[in-house]
Amino acid sequence: MRAAIFNGKGDVSLGERPDPRIQEPTDAVVRVVRGCVCGSDLWYYRGVNDHAVGSIGHEYVGVVEEVGADVSDVAVGDLVIAPFTYNDGTCPACANGFESNCTHGGAFGDGASDGGQGERVRSPYADATLVAVPGTDFSDAQLASFTALSDVMCTGYHAAVSAGVTEGDTVAVVGDGAVGLSAVLGARLLGASRIIAMSRHEPRQAVAREFGATDIVAERDQEGIEAVLELTDGVGVDAALECVGTDSAISTCVGVVRAGGMIGAVGVPLYEQFTYQQIFGKNVGIKGGVAPARHYIPELLEKVLDGSIDPGRLFDLTVDLDDVAEAYAAMDERRAIKSLLRVSQP
Amino acid sequence: MRAAIFNGKGDVSLGERPDPRIQEPTDAVVRVVRGCVCGSDLWYYRGVNDHAVGSIGHEYVGVVEEVGADVSDVAVGDLVIAPFTYNDGTCPACANGFESNCTHGGAFGDGASDGGQGERVRSPYADATLVAVPGTDFSDAQLASFTALSDVMCTGYHAAVSAGVTEGDTVAVVGDGAVGLSAVLGARLLGASRIIAMSRHEPRQAVAREFGATDIVAERDQEGIEAVLELTDGVGVDAALECVGTDSAISTCVGVVRAGGMIGAVGVPLYEQFTYQQIFGKNVGIKGGVAPARHYIPELLEKVLDGSIDPGRLFDLTVDLDDVAEAYAAMDERRAIKSLLRVSQP
Known part of the structure; x- marks a missing residue:
């Protein structure tokens, strides 16, 4: 599959990554519809901190393509919002509403797991992590707002x-x-x-x-x-x-x-x-601290769906995945507040 | 009047201070019934921080002896609890329940104002600062609990x-x-x-x-x-x-x-x-931070009066004002958790 690849300081390009597969019965594979670039992505882009060469991006919205045997709350075909960290939904931190501190959790696109700036992502603990969006036929503005719920709006x-x-x-x-x-x-x-x-x-x-x-x-x-x-x-x-x-x-x-x-x-x-x-x-x-996005997505999604908030308004640049390098450069050069990546259609 | 005097590191004694008088129409003069020694009093006693030579102690309970022309909420004869900081009751910090941050406030026994370890105290902003205790004929245990509300219990x-x-x-x-x-x-x-x-x-x-x-x-x-x-x-x-x-x-x-x-x-x-x-x-x-004792005294006083809490239990040494030196020494040498000073009877 095609995916954004971090090659080193100041260098992000479109490259190839293996297609993700179900590894655990609690996994889902999600086809990415929208991704975006986070302010914190600029840190490694600018060489402020280290990042593994490879797949990047932790914010995405997509359609479930495949689920493991133990997944029951999201189904193939669902449009889902992924929080930037995945979580098991059962540990005490999750029970207390701090899913970003999940004992078994981790972040997308951190070098170990698939990034959201690519065509597909394996999501661990799909039931606990992903939030299905009710309805169909979403506008581009709604898709942008859903993507904003992945991290920035929740943060x-x-x-x-x-x-x-x-x-x-x-x-x-x-x-x-x-x-x-x-x-x-x-x-x-x-x-x-x-x-x-x-x-x-x-x-x-x-x-x-x-x-x-x-x-x-x-x-x-x-x-x-x-x-x-x-x-x-x-x-x-x-x-x-x-x-x-x-x-x-x-x-x-x-x-x-x-x-x-x-x-x-x-x-x-x-x-x-x-x-x-x-x-x-x-x-x-x-x-x-690090926002428990998963905790906030359901309540904020309601507000997006009823039209009372429009956090997608933050994106002032939209490019196709092909142009991911420009998505980074525009934010790095402060030409954009935040860049949205159009990866596929729902 | 007789009052505890700080003479320098490790040296507290009973001495003489001028009788306090009404200076502002919002003042009251309170005859002290009980005072006590705070853990923070040990700091200057031990030489950890500086303190003016003179009157000390910021915790007291007493009977109102005289009020200024503008005082209406406390009256001569009332038994009152003083929080360790006085406050005007009208500034934004007071309005927000943080009387210890009052714009015009200050602390008792800080070198500038009378201390509570003496026979009498001038209390600025008497209406806003002092809390009258309803009822009469209080037991020694109740008086001790009222005194604990002056600082330690609220803190x-x-x-x-x-x-x-x-x-x-x-x-x-x-x-x-x-x-x-x-x-x-x-x-x-x-x-x-x-x-x-x-x-x-x-x-x-x-x-x-x-x-x-x-x-x-x-x-x-x-x-x-x-x-x-x-x-x-x-x-x-x-x-x-x-x-x-x-x-x-x-x-x-x-x-x-x-x-x-x-x-x-x-x-x-x-x-x-x-x-x-x-x-x-x-x-x-x-x-x-520094506790807004004045904010908490009314609710905690209710609990003392209905018998549901007994914070006076903290005092494991009670001495007369004459023996104030021992009150300090016992706490300094960890022979006492907290020393109560018996100054007069209600």
């Missing part, structure tokens, strides 16, 4: 959930990448009445406003903190959502959150300066 | 509240000082069904059991972590309550908490090794 939502955002809250979102924009939408879903998006880029500001941002702060760091405090009468926000992972982003969150508030942090933390002492005195908490 | 409760402890949770409490024991009781109040107290000291283990601990783990650090994991089938606890402030205590919490769980941290953090990266991967959060 942004996780920031808002982890911060305990609730009805009437004032929220600041630090980071205007696809995760930050998803966090804006996540905060809106949880009932935030005021959402301050910190963004310097006009196209992203526009998406943030569409997603529910009520205010935009273009300044960064200390100036950005002062602008948010000014917007909130000097009080600060109930929740600050950290969607970047840098010291600048977390210190902005620390600066804007009110006494007793929460920081929801989903940017993989590269912090070198941040300490708990910085938030203890203000009674501020921090929670986040 | 332990804050650990459990900050960690979001809820019905049916499994909780581990790290630290068997008075705050840790209060956290055991706090977790029980919030409905935890299993409470693992980490304690090596038999008298403290006994109090922990009285307060609701279902299991005791005497081991520390890695051995303690393994013991807690063994008790929880390898899963870990829903919430770990950090009631010490050391690297050993926080790393124990990190080790015992389950994926997606919470750490409630109220030990003033002296962490040098702890980083957020250590909990991000497990989707664990941390929240805590």
Whole structure:
């Protein structure tokens, strides 16, 4: 089959991979309909961290082509959304709603398992991992939104959930990448009445406003903190959502959150300066981590299907699988917020 | 008036201080009935941190003797509980239930304001700060429990509240000082069904059991972590309550908490090794800080008055104000968990 192959820093191309087969009775083989490129895919693309040469991509939506003997909840022909991590559905972490910490889980496209940027994927624990989409005849916009549920939308939502955002809250979102924009939408879903998006880029500001941002702060760091405090009468926000992972982003969150508030942090933390002492005195908490996408997909899928959210709006570039190199380059060069890969039709 | 005076490292004695007077129309002057010694009082006693020479102690219960012209919620003759920090009751932090972060607040006995280990205290913002106890003819045991609400019980409760402890949770409490024991009781109040107290000291283990601990783990650090994991089938606890402030205590919490769980941290953090990266991967959060005692006193007072909790049980030494030096020495030498000071009768 054809699949995106990582050849080394800055080099992704379309190549060949063996067709996946059922290996365990709990497996399914999924024909990929849509895949996409994650901000975290850029890390190995840019040489920030290592990645095995080979199959890549952890976000995909597809049609089930074959199932193992023990699979009963998804069937051949189902359109399914895959969370970016697979999980067994039975371990204590899964039972607690943290499927991304599953004892027997793993990530797609991590070098060991098939990636989502290819024609087919073997999905372990298909019943527990995949979410079937009810209905047929989906529009391209719906398919894009389903694909956004594979990771980015759930990750942004996780920031808002982890911060305990609730009805009437004032929220600041630090980071205007696809995760930050998803966090804006996540905060809106949880009932935030005021959402301050910190963004310097006009196209992203526009998406943030569409997603529910009520205010935009273009300044960064200390100036950005002062602008948010000014917007909130000097009080600060109930929740600050950290969607970047840098010291600048977390210190902005620390600066804007009110006494007793929460920081929801989903940017993989590269912090070198941040300490708990910085938030203890203000009674501020921090929670986040690798999003349990599988936990959130069903509720968010309902919202996509009833038209109340449109996270597929994040994709501002759509290319065929053939052009996967361009999908990476456009995001790397910041010409695109997020690239969607058209692999096949449902 | 007579009052405990800090003279320098290891030296607390009974001395003389000017009688407090009403300075602001929102002040009250309170005649102290009971005071006590806090674990944090030992820091300056031991020379760990600086403290002004003079009046000390931030926990007290007393009878209102005089009120300013603007005081209406407490009246002369009322028995009142003072939280260890005073607050104006009107700022946004107060409105959000974080009175310990009040814009105009401060702490009793901090060198600038009267301490609770003396015969009288001027209380700023008396209406917002003091909580009147309904009824009369209180027993010594009740007076001790009221005094525990001034700080220690609220601080332990804050650990459990900050960690979001809820019905049916499994909780581990790290630290068997008075705050840790209060956290055991706090977790029980919030409905935890299993409470693992980490304690090596038999008298403290006994109090922990009285307060609701279902299991005791005497081991520390890695051995303690393994013991807690063994008790929880390898899963870990829903919430770990950090009631010490050391690297050993926080790393124990990190080790015992389950994926997606919470750490409630109220030990003033002296962490040098702890980083957020250590909990991000497990989707664990941390929240805590300086307890908003004023926020918790009314609900906890109800529980004391109806007999369902008895936090005064923490005091295992009671001395008259004359013997305040012994109250400190006994705690410093670990002969007492917590010392109660008998200053006057209601």
